[in-house]
Amino acid sequence: MLSGDSPTVARLDEAITACCLAAAAFADTTLAPQQVAQIAMDCLGRLRAAHPARSAQNLDMAAFRSGLRGPLKGLLPARSEVPREVSDLHLLDGRGQLDERVHQLCREHLVPLRALEVPWPWARMRAEQQQGRLHEALRQLPPALYTRARLLCITHPAGEARTLRRSWGDLWGKVDFFEPISQWSWVQVAGWWFACPLCQWPMLVEAEEQQARVRCTAHAWRGVRYTLDLSRAQWSSPPRLRLTGRPSSKQTWPQQQVRGQPASSDHLAFQEGAWRFTTLAGLSEKELCDRALTEVPEAHCEMWPADPYPDAYDVRMSVPTPRGEHVFRVDVKDWIDAAALARALISKPLPDRFIHVVIPDHQYSQLPTLNDRLPTTHYRAFTVTRFLEHVADTARCRA
Structure with missing residues (x-):
């Protein structure tokens, strides 16, 4: 990494956003060369502004373009606190194409993306618009039809x-x-x-x-x-x-x-935005329920319950006890950057009921970050396997 002081969260967000946006421009073969050059210069300016002055001097266009093909940490300000999944990410592959995870990383830094007044030369803005329109159409459906439509988006x-x-x-x-x-x-x-x-x-x-x-x-x-x-x-x-x-x-x-x-x-x-933000998200939620049916037979799962309104959280899972059912309210998340996920959750009004945040098993290293940063009175993070073990233990202890 380039030397310098520890960056603020805002500076780090801008650095990551600038790198992703420039990588998308270089990978987009439909853009005219002058468009790519203008976007790249704008992004380089944003990236340099995120660095301390002495390290920004080492960033020219050649270093920027070369750095997009190497680990992202090579372009970020020194002492950046990002997980390995982010710091080791190569935004462009050997053929100059975007890594599959770049779209997801940009979604996780959505607020900074909107704050940057830089043209979006790729399908990202279109995907955001598609997602917004689809979610608006789904929200207008009655609860029973909403659940059915969400499931059809997956299947x-x-x-x-x-x-x-x-x-x-x-x-x-x-x-x-x-x-x-x-x-x-x-x-x-x-x-x-x-x-x-x-x-x-x-x-x-x-x-x-x-x-x-x-x-x-x-x-x-x-x-x-x-x-x-x-x-x-x-x-x-x-x-x-x-x-x-x-x-x-x-x-x-x-x-x-x-x-x-x-x-x-x-x-x-x-449409890509509908698939990326609705189909893929719903697939993770369905996989959790499918595993629960196999691994915790006494559990009952309801996806996207109207509790208190549709999509307040993803899954309502319950197990029977002598005193009645014990309910788990679950948000299923699959983000590359745990810190960005924590910021996104706490930037919203705190939920009025306790939420279990469940992430994929392969992201187990992100649990300490999530549980350190999320308010313990409202959230607790688990991997899928650990959460299902917790549900099974609850059912056994209260049986």
């Missing part, structure tokens, strides 16, 4: 139009955030697209001369990576992918063969 975010209409039923016109996959060239190869086995959304296709690499941008880290042999000019039947990724420990998923679907105008997919 049916893409597919053949007739199948989607049949699955969504009377909600089809009320939650209409689909686009034709035929317009998404980045998910197609030889006229086919492929659904991620975890989230069912179209996977990214990177084609070369003889082979295409196919991966889910949200779940590649869990092993959802494939290849497709392109030596055949066309397929008379849907092509099948060959799995190349290795599922990470305790992160199992159905490893059935993935077959292509026609990338035609009658195959639709959720």
